[in-house]
Amino acid sequence: xxxxxxxxxxxxxxxxxxxxxxxxxxxxxxxxxxxxxxxxxxxxxxxxxxxxxxxxxxxxxxxxxxxxxxxxxxxxxxxxxxxxxxxxxxxxxxxxxxxxxxxxxxxxxxxxxxxxxxxxxxxxxxxxxxxxxxxxxxxxxxxxxxxxxxxxxxxxxxxxxxxxxxxxxxxxxxxxxxxxxxxxxxxxxxxxxxxxxxxxxxxxxxxxxxxxxxxxxxxxxxxxxxxxxxxxxxxxxxxxxxxxxxxxxxxxxxxxxxxxxxxxxxxxxxxxxxxxxxxxxxxxxxxxxxxxxxxxxxxxxxxxxxxxxxxxxxxxxxxxxxxxxxxxxxxxxxxxxxxxxxxxxxxxxxxxxxxxxxxxxxxxxxxxxxxx
Ligand SMILES: Cc1cc2nc3c(=O)[nH]c(=O)nc-3n(C[C@H](O)[C@H](O)[C@H](O)COP(=O)(O)OP(=O)(O)OC[C@H]3O[C@@H](n4cnc5c(N)ncnc54)[C@H](O)[C@@H]3O)c2cc1C
Numbered sequence: 309x310x311x312x313x314x315x316x317x318x319x320x321x322x323x324x325x326x327x328x329x330x331x332x333x334x335x336x337x338x339x340x341x342x343x344x345x346x347x348x349x350x351x352x353x354x355x356x357x358x359x360x361x362x363x364x365x366x367x368x369x370x371x372x373x374x375x376x377x378x379x380x381x382x383x384x385x386x387x388x389x390x391x392x393x394x395x396x397x398x399x400x401x402x403x404x405x406x407x408x409x410x411x412x413x414x415x416x417x418x419x420x421x422x423x424x425x426x427x428x429x430x431x432x433x434x435x436x437x438x439x440x441x442x443x444x445x446x447x448x449x450x451x452x453x454x455x456x457x458x459x460x461x462x463x464x465x466x467x468x469x470x471x472x473x474x475x476x477x478x479x480x481x482x483x484x485x486x487x488x489x490x491x492x493x494x495x496x497x498x499x500x501x502x503x504x505x506x507x508x509x510x511x512x513x514x515x516x517x518x519x520x521x522x523x524x525x526x527x528x529x530x531x532x533x534x535x536x537x538x539x540x541x542x543x544x545x546x547x548x549x550x551x552x553x554x555x556x557x558x559x560x561x562x563x564x565x566x567x568x569x570x571x572x573x574x575x576x577x578x579x580x581x582x583x584x585x586x587x588x589x590x591x592x593x594x595x596x597x598x599x600x601x602x603x604x605x606x607x608x609x610x611x612x613x614x615x616x617x618x619x620x621x622x623x624x625x626x627x628x629x630x631x632x633x634x635x636x637x638x639x640x641x642x643x644x645x646x647x648x649x650x651x652x653x654x655x656x657x658x659x660x661x662x663x664x665x666x667x668x669x670x671x672x673x674x675x676x677x678x679x680x
Pocket of ligand 1: 538
């Protein structure tokens with residue numbers, strides 16, 4: 309499955325330390341980076357995940373900056389919050405580049421720019437309005453007609469009439485990133501506990517007694533980077549100010565490798581699609597098609613209608629994709645709150661920190677985890 313770290317997991321029976329300075333719950337991009345930055349500062353850190361390090365299987369590696377039409381349509385009430393958070397996105401992409409340099413790692417990060425394509429005059433008008441608002445918030449965006457689009461991206465099907473180009477966008481390979489981040493954590497001595505569920509937290513002096521599936525850990529402070537799992541953990545300790553994070557199970561596909569075809573990160577003004585080609589030559593096809601929700605016994609699962617609809621739409625937008633085989637599909641949980649991230653110490657529970665990045669959370673992950 310893509311998006312997961314391939315290094316061997318720590319066996320579930322590994323004994324956890326009885327005491328730790330900082331416990332980070334959730335080994336996704338956010339929790340892993342929080343753990344790494346804290347360890348860089350010399351803190352002793354335990355990072356626990358109920359699954360495997362690398363987080364959910366959802367890390368598709370698009371570096372999003374422009375507002376995504378999918379979120380605008382699904383959650384129109386979140387648009388003002390999305391706009392408030394928008395200036396963070398170009399910074400987040402720049403921070404990914406900085407992280408790669410500081411870790412001396414190659415994430416296959418490419419600043420190709422991103423195209424949001426339109427199939428009608430109405431959709432192009434929608435993009436023009438969106439671009440105007442985004443430009444005011446500091447984004448580098450341009451509206452292209454079909455001729456200008458063909459000059460930089462000659463691979464679209466006949467239905468496409470134009471696009472919004474956002475120069476701040478890019479892409480990376482999350483498998484490379486997650487593996488590199490794991491090496492960073494191991495080099496800094498972060499204690500990794502996988503297949504360990506954090507069940508609840510209770511105040512113990514100025515710190516916390518943390519009940520896990522593998523025993524009790526006493527932690528000086530706790531960072532909850534557990535995505536939608538943060539809700540249950542904050543409900544138990546913070547009651548009415550619990551973080552209302554919601555899981556959204558989504559579908560992904562990846563094709564076999566092919567010669568360079570799609571340079572940009574590609575989205576649609578009105579339909580659920582993302583396309584990008586990795587350095588491996590494979591094309592990742594996503595965009596928010598639904599998956600079957602996780603159950604108590606397992607993670608989200610692929611829905612066949614999503615696979616078919618997602619692949620059909622991809623081929624409609626870039627006809628040459630019809631020649632390629634899909635070699636893997638997977639499902640993962642996105643997490644949404646209200647269009648913005650939830651970051652920082654909970655005022656009602658000193659020592660308890662929350663780190664949920666907001667929409668396009670992989671893009672925002674390292675920046676959201678960075679110490680201020
Ligand atoms: C299909 C799909 C594609 C996506 N593509 C992109 C993209 O291309 N670009 C982009 O920017 N964003 C993308 N996203 C969004 C992005 O993947 C998420 O926002 C991001 O991964 C969130 O990172 P996180 O570290 O906050 O959470 P997660 O990666 O979800 O990690 C949270 C971790 O907490 C653990 N956990 C939860 N509860 C507990 C508990 N009680 N005890 C122990 N561990 C616990 C979970 O096991 C999980 O590993 C995509 C999402 C999906 C679903």
